Amino acid sequence: MFARDIGIDLGTANVLIYVKGKGIVLNEPSVVAVESDSRDVFAVGEEARQMIGRTPLNIETLRPLKNGVIADFDVTEAMLKHFLEKIEGNGLLSKPRMLICCPTDITKVEQKAIREAGEKSGAKKVYLEEEPKVAAIGAGMDIFQPSANMLIDIGGGTTEVAVFSMGDIVMSSSIKMAGNSFDADILNYIKKEYTLLIGELTAERVKIDVATAFPGSRDEEMDIRGRDIISGLPRTITVTSEEIGEALKESIGTIVEAARQVLEETPPELSADIIDRGILLTGGGALLHGTDQLLAEELKVPVFVAENPLDCVAKGTGIMLGNIDRINKKPRTG
Structure with missing residues (x-):
């Protein structure tokens, strides 16, 4: 029994998850539908995206990520937990090491928020890496x-x-x-x-x-x-x-x-x-x-x-996960 390393392209529009040894196992919109008063999660991902503009007054659809960073921490955490639970049937076990991509110009506070969201969703250790670098590696560039x-x-x-x-x-x-x-x-x-x-x-x-x-x-x-x-x-x-x-x-x-x-x-x-x-x-x-x-x-x-430009960041996380023990940057903290 072991936890597989996973890579996450935590995008404003879509979340892609790469599981080491399995490839990209999830690609869903970064959308969450919540109950307006209780804030309970009603739907996540593609199911929630289909509800945009069509919900009754007691349900609202949210994009918890804005400009590549977390705008709503609690909803982001709930979304990540939902996606991780969804792929558990594909062989992901508890407490994985997690590599999450982020924009190049985010602040220490925003880095900390992403790291905490990963940890609270079940990661043993969270690594952050700059998105364009991961995308370049995933696209096959020898950088x-x-x-x-x-x-x-x-x-x-x-x-x-x-x-x-x-x-x-x-x-x-x-x-x-x-x-x-x-x-x-x-x-x-x-x-x-x-x-x-x-x-x-x-x-x-x-x-x-x-x-x-x-x-x-x-x-x-x-x-x-x-x-x-x-x-x-x-x-x-x-x-x-x-x-x-x-x-x-x-x-x-x-x-x-x-x-x-x-x-x-x-x-x-x-x-x-x-x-x-x-x-x-x-x-x-x-x-x-x-x-x-x-x-x-x-x-x-x-x-x-x-080739397949939507998948480059997720594929790049997979390549970097293969060398995660040699990533010389420690997990970033605020």
Whole structure:
């Protein structure tokens, strides 16, 4: 009897859990439905996500993680416990060692909150590691050579831009602009241009099925339904790739500028390596149509989307778990 080491991609949009020897065993939305008065947990993960915008007054849906850090400690702890209990049938026993990923710029207090949430959910020991570094390893980058690799990880709450050399981060930037921001942009655009209220799940579908980051690269249209602000009645409209791309322009431009700033501050020898090797995109935002094309045009560097970009962080935790005894950083405390 032993406890398996586990890695957790504790994302604003999704939680992925990697169990050593088994691979990724869980991928669920970071959503919890609670009873409004008692705060008792009603549903977690995909079941709770399906309830967004559809719950009665006594139930509310929450995202306990915001911008890659814990916004609601108790709900995060309950969510982690639920997910760990769910995978126990897959061979996870009590008191595992846990590797959790976090943004590069979080504070000591935020680090402590993540560590405590892991411990209270049943971990024997919690290790924290910077998300872009784990994503790079999971995407297959050899970051331990004395040459540069650059990665842009576009998650749900944050975008992490990092340049690596000799196994560590040389330059980095973390901004609170990512997939959830795109959803909000679409929701606000529809409200402003069409006086139509739509839900979060509808905005996400529009992003996936219609949106593009690169003008002229996609020509789709989609019928969406919502509630007319003026009449209060249901109404259907049609949106196109071109107009949704325009709605996302400012947010995507912020990500481009963050990447440009990191490049401008990177030492010249490493910049030369990046020109040769290009930039790798990971995270769910890497799947936004045309993102690689736009970044390549704006930064004048080849840009590639990682294979299975959503899984890179979780896969990276698995690789690092294989060497967990040699991780020279002690578990971080506040």
